[in-house]
Amino acid sequence: MKILVLGGSKFLGRAYVVDALARGHQVTTFNRGVSGADLDHVEAVRGDRTRPEDLERLVDGRRWDAVVDTSGQQPYDVAQTARLLRGRAGHYSFVSSVHAFADWPARPVDESSRTLDCPADTPQDQPFATALKAGCERALLEQFGEHSSVLNCGLLYGPHEPIGRLPWWLERIARGGRVLAPGDPARPMQLIDARDFAAFGLDLIDQGLTGRFVTTAPIGRTTYGDFLDACVRATGSDAELVWTDDATLLAAQVEPWSELPLWAPDTPDWQGAWRADSAKAVAAGLRCRPVAETARDTWAWLRNGGSAKVTYTQGLTGVPIGIEAEKEQRILAG
Template structure:
């Protein structure tokens, strides 16, 4: 197949490119060429998807069997791209997020859940908001003429993760000693390796599937304890986990999700975090590798120079618990 990747050089886009090349497909990547280097073997086209002139240069006289959009963040840009690619591609796969659902993370969500209110015809350069992903979905469906699929992504982990949630835990556990562990060891979590996501997305593209798939590991497929145990095994650490109740952490004003990455307390507003229903995706062929394999591969990548790719922040918020604050909580 001839595949166009909108993005294609960073984390999930890179995973798509690697998987597509491994399957023998011909891959064109389209990105600005400023954040990461495109993989050897792809045709790298650089441009700004917000620029109509750049997009026209990309599509002029060309067609693709499938388009995969891993970089759509603005409804205006997605609408513009979808219009230009109509009639030029046999399939359009759009990577959205569970953030697009109105009830997430407060309540469980699934493919039929209500989306956040956000129009698909907004002006360009909207300030960041989670609702923009819902607007991007509408922009695609309103402007692309042809088969399309929407993949609402859960929490992605794996090598080349740029935010640094799993890398932060690996680094902290690697330092050893008593490690503040949030909540309870048996609390379910639901994570997906970017490589598994990409393999599933390409399966759908090859079949020209349509519809919507919540794409993450099934609820209860792993626990927080298993995640931290895997970090300890991968790093060879002597870490001792000090499991600390949600109420204690919240009382100490520890911020869920950022100060302790991947921590979603059993509290109002967070109860649906790990309850996204991926039944349809699993039935359609989504395969999830063992969590320990992803953790091991991520540690190997970090140790081989991967930390240079990690921001250790979520937007403008740094990730991780200050060591002095952790020691204070461990001593309380």
């Protein structure tokens, strides 16, 4: 097939391109050329999706069997893109997020869960807000309807991760010593390797399946203990994990999710963080590799020159990824 990937040069978009090429598809990528190098064997079109003239140049004389949108963040931009691609592409697959659901992370969610209030015609250039993904979904559905799929992504990780959550843990554990490990090691987690997400998204396109799919690992697939143990094994470190209960960490003003990456305390605001029901996606063929494999591959990527942008956690809290060494040591000292 001919597939257009909006994005396609970093992390998830890159994973889509690698897999699509391996399947023998013809791939066009559309991006600004600033986030990463294009892969070989693609038709790379440079442009900014916020500029109508760039979009017009993209669609001029081209048609695709399917579109994969990994870069849509603003409803206005998704509406503009989908409007131009309607009639030029048979299927439009949009990568959304569990953040689009009104009750996440406080409550469990599935495909029937209510999404946040954000209209499809939201004006352009909105400041960051989780509701924008819900508006993007509505903008797409208005244009492509039953010829679209919405994949509500869970926690993505793996090689080429730009946010730096798994890389932070790998690099911290590689330094060794006593490592502050958050909460209960038996607490379930749901993590999905970007390569597995992309493979599932392409499977849906190959099979002509549409609709909404909560796309993350099955509930209870792994635990926080499994996750950090995998980091220890991947790095070959002599680190000692010092498991510390939620109450102690909260009393020390440790920021959930970001200071100790992916820590979701057992409090009402976080009860549904690792309870997104992906049963529909699993039934449609979603498969998730073991956490140990992703940790090993991500460590190999880092050791071979990979670099994660350890930065602010998606604009949600303003807290940098990873706890400061002095603060960690104060908590460990009790």
